[in-house]
Amino acid sequence: MSITENIIYKSPEESSIETRYVVMPDHANHYGTAFGGVIMSWIDMVAAMVAQRHCGKEAVTISVDRLTFIHPINIGDHVILKASVNYTGNTSMEIGVQVLKENPYKPELVRTTTAYLTFVALDENKKPTKVPTIQPKTADEIRRFENAKLRIATMKELSKKIKSKQ
Template sequence: MKHSGRTVKHSKTTITELMIPSYANFGGKIHGGILLSLIDKVAYACASKHAGNYCVTVSVDGVEFLQPVEVGDLVSLHASVNYAGRTSMVVGIKVIAENVKHSSVKHTNTSYVTMVAKDDDNKPTPVPPLILEDKEEVRRFVEALKRKELKFSFNQKMDETKSSLNLEQALDMLEDQRCIVKLDGQV
C-alpha cells in the first residue's frame, strides 16, 4: 500500500533530561557518551514515529561538541526528520543545554543520524515520503541530500587511497607527522 506521506511536524520529538552527577567525567562535565546515547534515543523516537515501524541506527554524523554540558543543566534534544529515502531517514538533532539557575541557554551541538526502518522480519521496509511545508524544511532536505553525496564521494576517495597508496608514499606523507614508524625493527 502506497503511503501519501507524513509531515515533518508529525514526527518532531523533543526529549529533555536533567544532567546528574553520575553523568559527569572527572572534570565535572557531562560525558560525550551520555549525550550520544540521548541523541540515539531521540533519533529512534522521531524516526519510528515517521516510519510507523521499528528503526535502527545506521550512522551518526556531525557530532561536534561545541560547548560543555554541566551537571544540573537541563538538556533538550530537538529532533526532526530532515530527509526520507526509500527505507532510510536522516534525523537532524539540535542539542540545547539550559542552566535554569543562571537563566542561560547554549547550543551544544547539532547531529545527523541516519535510521533505517525495519519490518517484522527485520528487513528494511519503505518509509512514507516526507511532506515539506516550508522553506526551512526544503533547505534541510536538500542539505541532507548534499551530505549524502559528499559522504559517498568521500568514501570512494578513501577506498581509492587504500587501494593505491604504497609504502613509500605513506612514509613520505608521515615524514612531518607526530608518529614513529617501526617496521621490522627499523625506526
C-alpha cells in the same frame, strides 16, 4: 500525512520530538561536565523515537554521520534535545538532533551539540522496508532537507572515492 499514488508523505513536524534531561553527577566526568557518551546515548534514543514515529515500524541506527560538540554541559544544566527527520531515502531516514543547554536560574539557551544519524526501517522479518517520503513545509524544514541532500551526496562521493582506492 497524505497519500499520492501509493506514496505516503509525512511532514517532519509529524514525527519530531523535543525532550529534556537534567545533568546529574553520574552523567558527568571529573571536570563537572557531561560525558560525551551520555549525550550520545540521549541523541541516539531521541533519534530512534523520531525514526520509529516517522515510519511506524522498527527502525535501527545505521550510522552516526556527524556529531559535533560545541559547548560543554555542566552538572545541573537542563538539556533540551530537539530531533526531526531531515531527509528520507527508500528505506532510510536522516534524523537531525540539536542539543541545547539551559541554566535553570538564567533561562538562556545555548546550542551545545549537533548530530545527524541515519536509520533504516525494518519490516516484521527484520528486512529493510520502505519509509514515508518526507515533505518539508516550513522554511526551516526545507533548509534542513536541502542541507541533508548535500550531506548525502558528499557521503556518496567520498564512499565512491574510498572504494576506488581499495
